[in-house]
Amino acid sequence: MAIEIKMPALSPTMEEGTLAKxxxxxxxxxxxxxxxxxxxxxxxxxxxxxIDEGTIGSIAVAEGTDxxxxxxxxxxxxxxxESASDAKPAETRSGEAANAxxxxxxxxxxxxxxxxxxxxxxxxxxxxxxxASAEKVGISDPAIPEGTEMVKTTVREALRDAMAExxxxxxxxxxxxxxxxxxxxxYKVTQGLxxxxxxxxxxxxxxxxxxxxxxxxxxxxxxxxxxxxxMTFNFALQAIDHIINSAAKTNYMSGGQMRCPIVFRGxxxxxxxxxxxxxxxxxxxxxxxxxxxxxAPYDAADxxxxxxxxIRTEDPVVFLENELMYGRSFDVPKLDNHVLPIxxxxxxxEGKDVTIVSYSIGVGISLEAAEKLAEEGIDAxxxxxxxxxxxxxxxxxxxxxxxxxxxxxxxxxxxxSIASEIVSVVMEHGFDDLDAPVLRVTNxxxxxxxxxxxxxxxxxxxxxxxxxxxxxxxxx
Amino acid sequence: MAKTPPPARAIAEPPITNRERPAEPKPYEASKxxxxxxxxxxxxxxxxxxxxxxxxxxxxxxxxxxxxxGQEAVAVGLQSALNGETDSVITGYRxxxxxxxxxxxxxxxxxxxTGRNSGISKGKGGSMHMFSTEHxxxxxxxxxxxxxxxxxxxxxxxxxxxxxxICMAYFGDGAANQGQVYESFNMAELWKLPIIFxxxxxxxxxxTSVNRASAEDQLYRRGESFRIPGIQVDGMxxxxxxxxxEEALAWVRAGKGPVILEMKTYRYRGHSMSDPAKYRTRDxxxxxxxxxxxxxxxxxLLDAQGVTEADLKSLEQEIRKIVNEAADFAxxxxxxxxxxxxxxxxxxxx
Numbered sequence: 001m002a003i004e005i006k007m008p009a010l011s012p013t014m015e016e017g018t019l020a021k022x023x024x025x026x027x028x029x030x031x032x033x034x035x036x037x038x039x040x041x042x043x044x045x046x047x048x049x050x051i052d053e054g055t056i057g058s059i060a061v062a063e064g065t066d067x068x069x070x071x072x073x074x075x076x077x078x079x080x081x082e083s084a085s086d087a088k089p090a091e092t093r094s095g096e097a098a099n100a101x102x103x104x105x106x107x108x109x110x111x112x113x114x115x116x117x118x119x120x121x122x123x124x125x126x127x128x129x130x131x132a133s134a135e136k137v138g139i140s141d142p143a144i145p146e147g148t149e150m151v152k153t154t155v156r157e158a159l160r161d162a163m164a165e166x167x168x169x170x171x172x173x174x175x176x177x178x179x180x181x182x183x184x185x186x187y188k189v190t191q192g193l194x195x196x197x198x199x200x201x202x203x204x205x206x207x208x209x210x211x212x213x214x215x216x217x218x219x220x221x222x223x224x225x226x227x228x229x230x231m232t233f234n235f236a237l238q239a240i241d242h243i244i245n246s247a248a249k250t251n252y253m254s255g256g257q258m259r260c261p262i263v264f265r266g267x268x269x270x271x272x273x274x275x276x277x278x279x280x281x282x283x284x285x286x287x288x289x290x291x292x293x294x295x296a297p298y299d300a301a302d303x304x305x306x307x308x309x310x311i312r313t314e315d316p317v318v319f320l321e322n323e324l325m326y327g328r329s330f331d332v333p334k335l336d337n338h339v340l341p342i343x344x345x346x347x348x349x350e351g352k353d354v355t356i357v358s359y360s361i362g363v364g365i366s367l368e369a370a371e372k373l374a375e376e377g378i379d380a381x382x383x384x385x386x387x388x389x390x391x392x393x394x395x396x397x398x399x400x401x402x403x404x405x406x407x408x409x410x411x412x413x414x415x416x417s418i419a420s421e422i423v424s425v426v427m428e429h430g431f432d433d434l435d436a437p438v439l440r441v442t443n444x445x446x447x448x449x450x451x452x453x454x455x456x457x458x459x460x461x462x463x464x465x466x467x468x469x470x471x472x473x474x475x476x
Numbered sequence: 477m478a479k480t481p482p483p484a485r486a487i488a489e490p491p492i493t494n495r496e497r498p499a500e501p502k503p504y505e506a507s508k509x510x511x512x513x514x515x516x517x518x519x520x521x522x523x524x525x526x527x528x529x530x531x532x533x534x535x536x537x538x539x540x541x542x543x544x545x546g547q548e549a550v551a552v553g554l555q556s557a558l559n560g561e562t563d564s565v566i567t568g569y570r571x572x573x574x575x576x577x578x579x580x581x582x583x584x585x586x587x588x589x590t591g592r593n594s595g596i597s598k599g600k601g602g603s604m605h606m607f608s609t610e611h612x613x614x615x616x617x618x619x620x621x622x623x624x625x626x627x628x629x630x631x632x633x634x635x636x637x638x639x640x641x642i643c644m645a646y647f648g649d650g651a652a653n654q655g656q657v658y659e660s661f662n663m664a665e666l667w668k669l670p671i672i673f674x675x676x677x678x679x680x681x682x683x684t685s686v687n688r689a690s691a692e693d694q695l696y697r698r699g700e701s702f703r704i705p706g707i708q709v710d711g712m713x714x715x716x717x718x719x720x721x722e723e724a725l726a727w728v729r730a731g732k733g734p735v736i737l738e739m740k741t742y743r744y745r746g747h748s749m750s751d752p753a754k755y756r757t758r759d760x761x762x763x764x765x766x767x768x769x770x771x772x773x774x775x776x777l778l779d780a781q782g783v784t785e786a787d788l789k790s791l792e793q794e795i796r797k798i799v800n801e802a803a804d805f806a807x808x809x810x811x812x813x814x815x816x817x818x819x820x821x822x823x824x825x826x
Contacts, residue, residue, distance in 0.1 A: 211659025218629020
C-alpha cells in the first residue's frame with residue numbers, strides 16, 4: 001500500500017498554501033529527513049521533509065500550484081516491492097495522520113507554534129469560526145473619499161505598510177522587538193523592514209520584555225518615536241509596568257512637560273490551540289488606564305489607517321492586533337496618506353432592530369450573525385469600536401437611540417470587560433432608550449483550554465450572538 | 477543585623493585583567509573657584525533638604541519625601557563633569573539633589589513638594605515625579621529600577637540621533653537587585669550605548685542593608701558578566717566623584733559602551749520622612765557624620781586654598797536666603813486650579 005503524502009498544515013491557522021517547488025521527482029528514492037518540497041504559506045516558505053522511506057511513486061500536485069488545501073494528497077511513496085500502479089492517490093480520509101512533518105520547528109515556545117506531524121484534517125477549533133466571516137466586511141468609512149481605488153491587502157501587509165510609510169516620513173520612527181529584523185517578524189508583520197531601513201531602525205532585541213519596553217519608553221521621552229513589538233501581548237505582562245507607570249502617567253506627572261509618544265503593538269487575544277498562557281485578551285486592562293490610547297482594529301484598512309495615526313500621535317498607544325486576522329485580506333484604499341481618526345467607532349453594517357457592538361475579531365462574528373439574523377427578518381446594526389480608549393460613546397448611544405436594543409460581542413471574558421464598560425455607559429446615558437436589557441456575548445469564564453472541542457466551547461461564536469439578539473428582540 | 481562600616485575610601489579590589497578597562501580614576505584637581513562652586517551646590521542641597529524635612533514636619537509636604545542629606549557629593553561631583561547641552565540625567569525618587577545640582581530653580585522644586593501650581597510638575601507630580609526636559613533631566617521616577625531601563629532608552633536616543641550626548645542613570649543599592657537592571661545592562665553593552673550606570677550605594681535599601689539583600693555586595697562588579705566594567709568610588713568625596721566621572725565619560729564618549737560607577741555613600745536621614753530608622757544605630761550615623769561628612773571634607777579643602785571662615789559664613793547666609801525664599805514661595809504660591817485635574821492626561825484631542 002503506497003504511502004500518501006498530504007499537504008501539511010504549517011501553522012495553526014493555515015488552511016491552504018502554494019506548492020512552490022518539488023525537490024524530488026517520480027522514481028527518486030527517499031528516506032526519512034529528505035526534503036521533498038518547498039511550501040509557501042502566507043507567512044513564509046518552509047521545507048517539507050519525508051518521514052518514510054521508499055520511492056516516489058507519483059506526484060499528484062505540480063509545483064507552482066496555488067491554494068492547495070491542507071490534507072490534499074500531493075504525492076505517494078512506494079514501499080519496497082510496490083509498483084507505480086499501486087500508487088494512485090486514494091481519497092483523503094479525514095483524521096489520518098500526515099506522512100510528513102514540516103522541517104522547521106520552533107526553537108522555543110515563543111516562536112509561532114507549528115504542529116509537529118500536523119494532521120491535515122484539522123480538528124475543528126473554536127478559532128476557525130472566529131475568522132470564518134472575515135472577508136465580508138465592506139468599506140464605508142466617511143474618512144475615505146468616494147471613488148478611491150481599493151487594493152486587496154492582508155492585515156499583516158497593511159500593518160507593515162503603515163510602519164514603512166511612517167518610517168519613510170520620519171527618521172525618529174523605529175521598530176524594536178523580538179525577531180522583528182533578521183527573522184522578518186515572528187508573525188512576519190515586519191517583513192522587509194530590515195532590508196529597507198537597516199539595523200539602525202529595525203532592531204532585534206533579546207527576550208527581555210521589561211527591559212526593552214523601558215528602553216522604548218525612555219527613547220520616546222528623549223524625543224524618538226518607537227514602535228515596540230511584543231511577540232504577543234501575553235508577554236507584555238512582563239513589561240506592563242513601563243506601559244502603565246512609565247508611558248501612560250508621565251505626561252500628567254510632569255504637568256505636560258514630558259511626553260512619551262510610543263506605540264506598543266502586537267497580537268492580542270485568542271490564537272489557535274495555544275492554550276491559556278498564549279490566548280489572553282488584555283484590551284480591558286489597558287483601556288482602564290487614563291493616559292493611554294488603546295486601539296484594536298478589525299480589518300486591514302483600519303489596521304493601516306489607525307496604526308499610522310498611532311505612530312503620529314504624541315500620546316502613548318497600545319495597539320492590539322489579532323493573530324487570526326493577520327492573513328485575512330480586505331480592501332484598503334489606495335491613498336498616499338491613509339490616516340484614520342483615533343477615538344471614532346465605525347458603523348460597519350446599518351440596521352434598525354438591534355445594535356451589536358464589537359471590536360477586533362468580534363466584528364467578523366457580529367457581521368456573520370447579522371446576516372443570519374437578516375434571513376429571519378431581524379435587521380441588526382453592527383458597530384466596530386476600533387478605538388477602546390477613548391471610547392466613542394456617541395456612536396454607540398446614537399445607534400441605541402435608533403434600535404433601542406443592544407448586545408456587545410467580545411472575544412474576552414465578561415467580567416470587567418469592554419462589554420461591561422459599554423453596559424455602564426448605556427445605563428448612565430442611554431437608559432431611557434432601552435427596550436430590553438443589554439447583554440454581553442463573550443467567552444466562557446475559564447482559562448483557555450487546549451483541546452479543540454473545549455476551545456470551541458470556550459470562545460464566543462455566531463450562534464451565541466444570534467441567541468442573544470433573539471433574547472433582546474424577544475424573538476424565538 | 478549586620479553592622480555597616482562607614483564607607484571606606486578607594487577600596488576597589490583588583491579588576492578582571494584580561495579585558496580593557498577604564499583607567500583607575502584620580503581625584504579631580506579642582507581650582508579654587510570650582511571647589512567653591514561644588515561646595516555651594518552641596519550646601520544648597522543640604523540646606524534645601526533640611527528645610528524640606530522641616531516643611532514635611534509642618535504638614536506642608538505630604539506623601540513620601542526622600543531626602544538626599546549625606547549623599548550630596550555624588551550628584552554634585554558627577555554632574556559637574558557633564559555637558560549640560562547634550563547629556564541627560566535620570567534618577568529614582570530621591571531626586572531633589574540631582575535637580576539642584578543641575579541648576580534647576582529651588583523655588584519650583586520646593587513648590588512641587590508642597591503641591592502648588594508653580595511647582596515644576598504643576599503640583600501633579602510631587603517629590604518623586606519631577607522632570608525638566610529643558611535641563612535634560614528626565615525624572616524623578618517612583619518605581620524602583622524603572623529609571624535604569626528608561627535611562628538606557630535615553631542613551632539609545634543619544635546613539636540613534638548621534639547627538640554626542642550620554643546618559644547618566646542613577647539608582648540605589650536596592651534597585652541594583654531588580655531584574656530590569658540586568659536586562660538593561662545586557663542591551664546597553666550589546667548595543668554599546670553611551671550610558672553611565674551610577675549605583676548610589678547608601679548602604680540601605682529602605683531598612684535592608686546591602687549585605688542582607690545582595691549575594692554580591694560589591695556592586696561595582698555587577699556588570700562583569702555583561703562585560704561592563706565597574707569602578708568603586710568614595711561617594712563622600714566630591715573630588716573622587718568628579719575624578720571617577722571623568723574616567724567614565726572618557727570611556728563612554730569613546731564609544732566603548734556603558735560603565736558602572738558604584739558610589740559608596742550614606743544617607744543620614746531615614747529612607748523617607750516616615751522612616752523611624754530602627755535598623756541602624758544612632759552611633760553608626762553619628763560616626764559617618766563625624767568622620768566622613770562630604771561638606772566638612774570640602775571645608776578642609778577650601779581652608780587649604782585660603783578660603784576664610786568669613787567667606788564661608790557669607791556663602792552660608794546666601795544659601796539660607798535662597799532656601800528660605802524657596803520655602804516662602806512654596807508656602808504662598810497657590811495650589812493648582814481645580815480645572816488642572818483634567819489637563820495633561822493626554823497631549824492631543826481625540
